[in-house]
Amino acid sequence: MDWGMRNRLSKLIQRDGRALFIPIDHGYFQGPTRKLEKPGETIKPLLPYADAIMLTRGILRNCIDPTVDKPIILRVSGGTSMARRAELDQEGQITSVREAIRLNACAVSMSIFVGAPGEHQTLLNFARLVDECEDYGIPAMAVTAVGAELEKRDARYLALASRIAAELGARVVKTYYCEEGFEKVVDGCPVPIVIAGGPKVDSELEVFNWVYDAIQKGAIGVNLGRNIWQHDYPVAMAKAIRAIIHENATPKEAQQVFEETKRATTSG
Numbered sequence: 257m258d259w260g261m262r263n264r265l266s267k268l269i270q271r272d273g274r275a276l277f278i279p280i281d282h283g284y285f286q287g288p289t290r291k292l293e294k295p296g297e298t299i300k301p302l303l304p305y306a307d308a309i310m311l312t313r314g315i316l317r318n319c320i321d322p323t324v325d326k327p328i329i330l331r332v333s334g335g336t337s338m339a340r341r342a343e344l345d346q347e348g349q350i351t352s353v354r355e356a357i358r359l360n361a362c363a364v365s366m367s368i369f370v371g372a373p374g375e376h377q378t379l380l381n382f383a384r385l386v387d388e389c390e391d392y393g394i395p396a397m398a399v400t401a402v403g404a405e406l407e408k409r410d411a412r413y414l415a416l417a418s419r420i421a422a423e424l425g426a427r428v429v430k431t432y433y434c435e436e437g438f439e440k441v442v443d444g445c446p447v448p449i450v451i452a453g454g455p456k457v458d459s460e461l462e463v464f465n466w467v468y469d470a471i472q473k474g475a476i477g478v479n480l481g482r483n484i485w486q487h488d489y490p491v492a493m494a495k496a497i498r499a500i501i502h503e504n505a506t507p508k509e510a511q512q513v514f515e516e517t518k519r520a521t522t523s524g
């Protein structure tokens with residue numbers, strides 16, 4: 257592997273082999289998502305706990321201070337919106353690799369929609385992106401997307417989508433967690449896997465359980481957005497999840513980190 261690629265990957269995946277990415281790219285098809293109306297303000301207090309942040313070029317240029325010292329994962333696919341839900345799988349490439357280099361991105365990310373009408377188009381888009389990224393030593397992260405079909409997220413589907421992403425040349429695969437058979441997803445995918453959270457759930461312990469179990473089964477970390485920044489105590493969530501990923505905390509220990517940070521925030 258070339259030096260540039262290795263260098264960028266080492267900024268994303270930490271020395272312990274783990275990673276905590278915080279995405280704030282949701283507006284690229286959802287518009288002003290709840291608690292992400294002002295993405296720069298949402299992410300600012302969370303930056304100390306993130307190993308990298310994922311976002312589009314528009315939010316990067318307009319909402320993030322260029323002196324930021326966090327690696328940027330630039331989302332380069334899109335072109336669809338929630339206003340046409342049935343066509344969410346029809347994404348194309350919306351940002352060039354040249355622009356990613358101009359913005360000093362550490363990696364780029366693109367969605368693939370396995371099993372949807374847009375499967376062929378998005379897989380070819382991703383393969384072309386990998387070809388270009390490899391020329392410049394930029395890791396391409398595949399996002400195994402399901403659009404509005406959240407029920408698709410079982411081990412069989414996630415293993416299929418993740419393996420295909422790896423076969424096409426992804427350096428990192430972002431997929432979802434599933435309670436049953438997640439180890440099959442990891443075992444069948446020869447590149448590092450991070451998990452997304454999906455829509456916010458009610459209990460923080462549920463999130464800690466997912467993250468902990470995913471790590472036990474071989475994921476290297478998370479690319480977790482709404483279950484951190486839509487929570488009433490986002491910093492407490494980020495710190496607790498960081499403890500699971502980088503300090504091997506159990507869900508119970510993570511809950512303690514959460515409660516302590518929440519108390520400090522409330523009393524401060």
Ligand code: R5P
Nearest residue numbers: 279282452453454480481482
């Ligand atoms: C979709 O909006 C993006 O790819 C997100 O970055 C991804 O789904 C992870 O965010 P969340 O944990 O909110 O699902």
